[in-house]
Amino acid sequence: MTEMPSKITAPPHFDGMAAIAGRYDAFILDVWGVLHDGVKLYPGAVDTLEQLTAAGKPFVMLTNAPRRSSAVAESMIAMGMPEAFCRHILSSGEATFLDLKDRSDPFYARVGNRCIHIGPERDLNLFEGLDWDQTDRLEDADLIVNTGPWVDGETVADYEEKLATGVELGLPMICANPDLEVVRDGRKLICAGALALRYEELGGNVRWFGKPKAEIYEYCFRVLSGFDKNHIAAVGDSFRTDLAGAQNAGVDPILVAGGIHGDELGNPPKAEIVASLATQWNALPAASIPSFVW
Known part of the structure; x- marks a missing residue:
């Protein structure tokens, strides 16, 4: 090395x-x-x-990628990647899914069963097969699961109020993608990591998955x-x-x-x-x- x-x-x-x-x-x-x-x-x-x-x-x-490994493979195959090359894929989303399912880490000791998802609909397969109750209100949540901005093109500033509220409520956050930004078809977009980094700067507790x-x-x-x-x-x-x-x-x-x-x-x-x-x-x-x- x-x-x-x-x-x-x-x-x-x-x-x-x-x-x-x-x-x-x-x-x-x-x-x-x-x-x-x-x-x-x-x-x-x-x-x-x-x-x-x-x-x-x-x-x-x-x-x-904040999605299950199978979803990553499907998207690449749709782009033209031979299926044989997609046999061994691990995504940060898969690691997140397994952790949310297992809940053996002390991080979950004081976390209830209600989570709020910050992220686009395309990432919802992350929750399939999990027994977490989902809510749309921070005030009703025990945990934030962050897979990225809801809409491509949004900025960290667009989430400032929501992130500050989460910190005030003492909600821990799961970050399913540590990347700060990504280039999509030539355009730079923020990722879940940018929101999680700001959450930590505000005093929030973040559990990170991935590289x-x-x-x-x-x-x-x-x-x-x-x-x-x-x-x-x-x-x-x-x-x-x-x-x-x-x-x-x-x-x-x-x-x-x-x-x-x-x-x-x-x-x-x-x-x-x-x-x-x-x-x-x-x-x-x-x-x-x-x-x-x-």
Whole structure:
């Protein structure tokens, strides 16, 4: 795994995965920002997965999506992703679902059975099979389950009053997607993580699921059992979640420079900006590529 040196220099930049694949035995792949933009698959994504498969390099998809893993797979298949490539997916939403179902963590010791959902209707499958009672009023809730803004294009400021009320009521929050923002079809939109971060700033208690927490990588390591962590790389576009998560989990981070940081990094990525972001998030990429192409 790449160690953080005292003086950070930019990692080597390659044209695609062909120059990197031979260095590792297996891969953990981010989804949104690496394989698709929320609407369509990126050019070259399927070909690159085919090339990895042909080279005998297994992969697991790990995504900070606030929906069940099955829903993530269905959406990618609808975009044109071969079903065979969607066999091993773990979403932060799946981890959230399992936690809400199990409730064994001390976090739930003083939490009642009523929750309020902040998030769009497309995330409602997160609650299927759970015995939580849902309410539309913060005053009647015991827990906030945050999967993101109700409407694309809203800002954190649009939720200020509701978040402040939740803190005043002492409601804990579950964040099913730690991402602060995402690029959807070329447009930046806030995610659940932006709302959760503001909730913490206001004094609220948040339980986070997904990258960069090391725990969510354990599923990947079970699927990739038999492979040494030193020979596994995690490909992602976000320093805060993907690269920091890889660092926390003990595997090499590979930066897709044209993702969420694309505008500030440039192409090829500017060495000083890569170094600055690596320092900020304590996550130094072992290498970078412009996009997930072969």
